[in-house]
Amino acid sequence: MAATAYGxxxxxxxxxxxxxxxxxxxxxMVDVMLVLLIIFMVTAPLLTVGVQVDLPKTKASVIPGQxxxxxxxxxxxxxxxxxxxxxxxxxxxxxxIAITSNNPxxxxxxxxxxxxxxxxxxxxxxxxxxxxxxxVALITEPLGSGTAGKKRKKAAKK
Numbered sequence: 504m505a506a507t508a509y510g511x512x513x514x515x516x517x518x519x520x521x522x523x524x525x526x527x528x529x530x531x532m533v534d535v536m537l538v539l540l541i542i543f544m545v546t547a548p549l550l551t552v553g554v555q556v557d558l559p560k561t562k563a564s565v566i567p568g569q570x571x572x573x574x575x576x577x578x579x580x581x582x583x584x585x586x587x588x589x590x591x592x593x594x595x596x597x598x599x600i601a602i603t604s605n606n607p608x609x610x611x612x613x614x615x616x617x618x619x620x621x622x623x624x625x626x627x628x629x630x631x632x633x634x635x636x637x638x639v640a641l642i643t644e645p646l647g648s649g650t651a652g653k654k655r656k657k658a659a660k661k
Contacts, residue, residue: 560646572610572640573602575631579616581623592626596634607635614642 575595576584583590585598603609611631615624631639 560644572612573599574612574614574642575627576614577616577619577623577627579618581619583627592630595627595630599631599634599636603636605635607637609636610638610640611636612640612642 574586578584583592583595585595585602590598599611613624613627613631615627628639
């Protein structure tokens with residue numbers, strides 16, 4: 504045993520007991536990433552609808568698909584939007600071809616306000632089809648989600 508001048512206790516070298524930590528603690532990083540993932544999962548669906556239109560209601564089923572489609576919207580005043588960018592009917596086909604790199608297999612969703620005339624609907628659909636795009640789908644609201652579905656439910660209860 505070694506005796507010292509400090510009451511007989513052995514003093515250890517502090518450099519040996521405090522070594523630098525060589526491991527990376529990833530727990531805080533994982534926590535931040537999970538919080539960001541949840542935030543993006545909640546906000547992403549809210550960002551897809553940019554132009555407000557009153558869609559017609561139908562009993563059609565949902566179209567399955569994994570890819571993100573291009574959306575063309577025609578509002579109640581007849582203005583055409585590609586995603587959220589307003590453009591003229593003449594500029595629609597060249598813009599679609601440029602965005603899709605001339606790939607006709609890209610899925611395109613068409614959203615029309617229910618007050619739009621049928622002729623305007625056919626103009627837009629003809630332009631899209633004339634540009635060579637064949638995977639075109641019309642977007643509607645489910646029949647039970649609006650006021651018509653609520654009126655039927657109330658009538659059925661009476």
